[in-house]
Amino acid sequence: MAFSAAGILAVLFELFRPWLLPLGVLAAIELGLLALIVARRDRLRVRPPALIAGLIGLVAAVAAALLLPAWSGASMQQLQSLLDFAAVAGMGIGIGVAIGLASYPPVQCWWILAKR
């Protein structure tokens, strides 16, 4: 059975439906922090906070990949195929990228405030 892009989006939307409010709040905070960064652009230094955020993302990616099977009630020994390992790696990378991106605004703000 074929799944359309809209169908997959609808399923993902249902998957995250219970967390939409907290995710919305988080998005609002992130947008606020980004606005603050733009307002304090004279103090902006991208590279060090980006590196820190990248490191946070990397740690999150590794942790997520290690914990994903247990999160689903399975164990690492139950990963059977190349597809299973690819899926774990892919989801870990996805989670890591998301957390890395989400952590950039607060890290950048902290950097600006710390270097005043």
Add this chain to the structure above:
Amino acid sequence: MRREHPYSHAALDTSDMDAGRRRFLVAAAALTAGAATGFGTLLTPQPAAAFRTPARIVIVGAGAAGLSLASRLASALDGASITIVDRREEHYYQPGLTLVATGAWKASRVLDTNSRFIPRDVEWLRDSVVEYDPDNNRIHTATGQTVNYDFLLVASGLQLNFDAIEGMSPELIGSHGIGCVYDTPDHAERTWRAIRAFTETGGVGLFTRAPGAIKCAGAPLKVTMLAEHGLRTAGHRGKAELHYFQPGNALFSQPGIDSFLKQHFPEQRDIAINWEHQLKGLDAARQEATFVTAEGERVVEYDFIHVVPPMSAPVSVRESELAWQEGGFSGWLEVDPHTLQHRRYPNVFGVGDVIGTPIGKTAASVKAQTPVAVANLLSILRDRDPVASYNGYTSCPLITERGKGILVEFDYSLNMTPSFGFIDPYEEQWIPWLMKDRMLHAAYNAMLRGRI
């Protein structure tokens, strides 16, 4: 030679940053607008807009099929009077019952309410149908109401006939070593109590399967394999003797999976298969089960038994003119297996467990059937022929142990029809388990809202 002001670079940066901020604000505004419209339409059912009709449409049943039909019709029609008839307030995510019955999920994960999914512009009649009168285009309800219709969609599901097994009643589930995964979260939870006790004590475990069409025909197999895995995990596999009782000579309708299971059960899991054994009766107090076999009756003592009762269309359908009057589908709703239109009453359609078709009593089948039934109903409303066709698609994430499974998808031809070509339909993997455990409930809810 051009002299640069010491701050010219900074000035240039500022200029870029202003431009960047403008772009950022425009993008943020666009995202907000997109979110407001896109997410808004995902959050709530679409307003009726498409095809204007004064038709009176009655949907019987607010299960997976009924709710999915209601959502799609509410989106597709404008001006229609759509009524859904079901007395139940609660909604059960039945595909999750095997996980509740084997301890992987809490019962709360499969509990929901119908009110969360019934579109605003659909009238909900909290009642149940006791009689169909298709010659006069009306139904009669348990509270004495008569509801007239122009089009009828029967999605009433099926009924479990526990009384077809001597000595069995639903109240026994969870006691005397009796389990039954089907029907309600309460049954599943009580079954888990019985299975959990069995995995501690060991003994003789019997796993049955009713003859004839049953919903989620993979469930008895999954319960068997998950119970066996539970025994292994508890370190008590050596204390248990497991038997699977099959009324016929095949474990699964899809030939490749049937071959796999016929080898897997005895060789990999040490589960004995007893062919052509049909559960006739139980003596709960003595913990004995009686089977009808080709050689006569056979009585087997047990410490745990998983009972799968025979299933049929609800009495109101079975005893109506809408049912197949003869043949292998006798008693089930008589529809064309492809158009899902009733073969004798063209203003009647059927979707879900109630229909008499070769395969298709799963939530995945409902996902494939509902768009077909709705498209064909719309065709008739537009004075066209119903041409949309259901190919018999069904799916079973065949869970072989907690953490592994096989994603089985096939159609009327019994050929595999994998949705995702990269997932091997003959290999035990973690991915199908992940889908079952974390993704399919979301897909089910999207289906109820008419999104997929």
